[in-house]
Amino acid sequence: MQYAGTQIGRxxxxxxxxxxxxxxxxxxxxxxxxxxxxxxxxxxxxxASYARAYYSAATGHNAAYYFLRQLGFAAAGTALMFALSRLxxxxxxxxxxxxxxxxxxxxALVPVIGVAEGDARRWIDLGFTTFQPxxxxxxxxxLYFSALICTQREKMATFRGLLPFALVLALVIGLLxxxxxxxxxxxxxxxxxxxxxLGGARLYWFAAVGLTALAGLAVIMLFFPYASGxxxxxxxxFANTSGDGYQIVQSLYSIGSGGLFGLGLxxxxxxxxxxxxxxxxxxxxxxxxxxxxAGAIAILLLFAALIVRGYLLALHMRDRFSFLVTAGIxxxxxxxxxxxxxxVTNLVPCTGISLPFFSxxxxxxxxxxxxxxxxxxxxxxxxx
Numbered sequence: 420m421q422y423a424g425t426q427i428g429r430x431x432x433x434x435x436x437x438x439x440x441x442x443x444x445x446x447x448x449x450x451x452x453x454x455x456x457x458x459x460x461x462x463x464x465x466x467a468s469y470a471r472a473y474y475s476a477a478t479g480h481n482a483a484y485y486f487l488r489q490l491g492f493a494a495a496g497t498a499l500m501f502a503l504s505r506l507x508x509x510x511x512x513x514x515x516x517x518x519x520x521x522x523x524x525x526x527a528l529v530p531v532i533g534v535a536e537g538d539a540r541r542w543i544d545l546g547f548t549t550f551q552p553x554x555x556x557x558x559x560x561x562l563y564f565s566a567l568i569c570t571q572r573e574k575m576a577t578f579r580g581l582l583p584f585a586l587v588l589a590l591v592i593g594l595l596x597x598x599x600x601x602x603x604x605x606x607x608x609x610x611x612x613x614x615x616x617l618g619g620a621r622l623y624w625f626a627a628v629g630l631t632a633l634a635g636l637a638v639i640m641l642f643f644p645y646a647s648g649x650x651x652x653x654x655x656x657f658a659n660t661s662g663d664g665y666q667i668v669q670s671l672y673s674i675g676s677g678g679l680f681g682l683g684l685x686x687x688x689x690x691x692x693x694x695x696x697x698x699x700x701x702x703x704x705x706x707x708x709x710x711x712x713a714g715a716i717a718i719l720l721l722f723a724a725l726i727v728r729g730y731l732l733a734l735h736m737r738d739r740f741s742f743l744v745t746a747g748i749x750x751x752x753x754x755x756x757x758x759x760x761x762x763v764t765n766l767v768p769c770t771g772i773s774l775p776f777f778s779x780x781x782x783x784x785x786x787x788x789x790x791x792x793x794x795x796x797x798x799x800x801x802x803x
Contacts, residue, residue, distance in 0.1 A: 445504050446732055446798035452725040453500070453776075453791045457493055459718065460702075460777035464489045466685045467705040468698035468779060485698055485779050488548075492781035496788030503792030508741050508800070511793060512569075515562035519587070522559040525552035526594035533598070541598045541771075550782045553603035556591055557751055558790050560610060563587065565743035568618035572739070575619040584615060602770035606754055613750045617743055653768035666701070667765050669694040673704040674764065681711030698779045700771055703763045719760070722775075726753045732798050741797040748790045 465486035478484035525543065533540040534549055542549040567583060574580025588611045595604040648663060656664035656671075673689040676682065687708040690697050697705050707715045729749030736742040752775055759774040761767040773780060775787050 443799050443802070445501075445795040446728070446801065449725065449728045449732065449791075449798060450795060452721060452728060453788075454497070456718075456721055456725065456776045457497070457788070459721075460774075461486070461489055461493050462684075463702055463706055463777055464698055464779050466687070466709060467690050467702050469685075470691045471698065474692065488781060489779055489784070492784045493788075496785045499785060500788040500792035500795065503789055504795035504799070506796055508738070508744070508797055511562055511744065511796070512566050512740050515559070515566040518555070518559040519563040522552060522556040523590065523594065526556060526591065528552075529594075530597050539598055539600060539771075541600050541603075545782075548781045551603075553595060553598075553600055553607075554783050554786045556595075556603070557606060557610060558748070558786065558793075560587070560591060560607060561614065561744060561747035561751065562793075564611065564614040564618070565740050565747060568614065568743055569740050572619070575615070576621050581615065581620060584611065600771070602758070602772050605770075606751070606758070606772070609754050610747060610751055614743065614747055617746055649768045649770075653765065656765060666695045667769055670701050670704040670763050671765060673701075673708040677708040677711045677715075679711050680713055681707075681709045684709050700759065700773055700778060701763055702777050702779070703760055703774050706777070719756075722752075722756050726756075729794060732794065732801055735801045736797060737800050741800060745794050745797045748794050751790070752787075 465483065468485035469482040472478045472484040472486075473480055473482040475484075481487075529540060529543060529552055532543065534542040534544050536542065541551055541553065543552060544550075564584060564587075568575065571580050571583070588607065591607055592604045595601070595607065652659070652663040652667065656667040658664060660668045669689055673687065673694055676688065682688070687705050689708055690705055694701055694704060703715070703718075706718060710718075726749055729745060729752065733742050733745035733749060736745060755772055755775055758767065758770070758772045759778075762769055762772060773783055776784070
């Protein structure tokens with residue numbers, strides 16, 4: 420009887436271990452929040468873009484042009500998100516270095532074959548749409564740093580252990596400066612710093628990085644006059660309301676005219692060719708005008724809930740790689756939201772940072788939803 424009981428007990432233990440090791444379901448709250456924000460974003464693209472699309476010959480005067488394209492990318496991105504959520508985290512760990520290598524190659528191609536817009540060359544023309552390699556660089560950096568931290572865990576407090584991370588960061592930032600794309604460089608630096616902090620790097624290394632960043636900012640101000648011009652415009656946008664300050668002034672007009680409950684969906688005045696990039700980087704200003712203070716706060720609360728849920732999932736991960744990837748992607752999402760809202764409200768100088776799930780842009784939306792798919796993949800191993 421004792422032997423039989425022992426055998427039964429061992430069988431129960433093995434059954435429990437097997438149950439715990441099996442991948443579970445994706446985290447439904449995280450998926451639901453993502454889909455809700457995506458739906459709201461697609462609707463706001465329609466509301467923000469129909470006037471510009473109607474008056475533009477490039478769209479064939481089709482008022483739904485931008486909306487239909489964004490809707491198609493949203494559908495494809497949702498399918499991609501759920502497809503990626505089914506892949507094990509071991510796959511992402513194995514693919515971390517190839518993903519980084521491809522991203523670096525694409526960044527190196529941008530100055531050569533990239534599409535120029537204004538003073539920058541940041542896009543590669545794919546025929547049916549344009550593509551920013553800086554978007555793939557962000558997620559590939561998170562995956563590579565997560566994998567490298569897991570192998571360098573005991574060396575993260577040493578200079579030799581941090582050197583590979585510093586070299587990769589320097590290479591990515593250098594390629595971004597060539598475009599130039601300083602906003603993406605700032606995000607990459609922030610993400611790299613967060614990943615190293617989570618990996619166990621000493622705090623005094625961050626002080627050294629901060630001093631280096633300040634020196635780099637001084638160099639940028641010296642050799643890139645348009646960067647110093649943006650800072651001057653940020654300090655006093657009303658000094659030249661018909662020139663450099665036009666966009667941010669129109670954004671502030673949009674936010675101020677919304678009041679408490681807004682003018683109503685589709686009733687915004689600034690969307691009638693007054694506010695530049697109204698369906699892209701400055702779509703949050705349209706949200707404020709049409710949905711008001713209450714609507715803007717509701718959107719930010721939904722974003723906050725998604726971010727909190729992401730960090731909560733990260734804290735309950737069973738392996739270090741999944742923890743680092745989930746925390747890194749969640750931090751990337753938070754940084755982009757904070758910086759976009761700060762730009763629209765003139766809290767920081769104007770930079771080209773889109774609002775996740777809201778700003779128009781097909782490939783950017785696909786990559787953002789792919790990132791959510793990776794988080795959902797990691798959430799299958801969480802028990803809360």
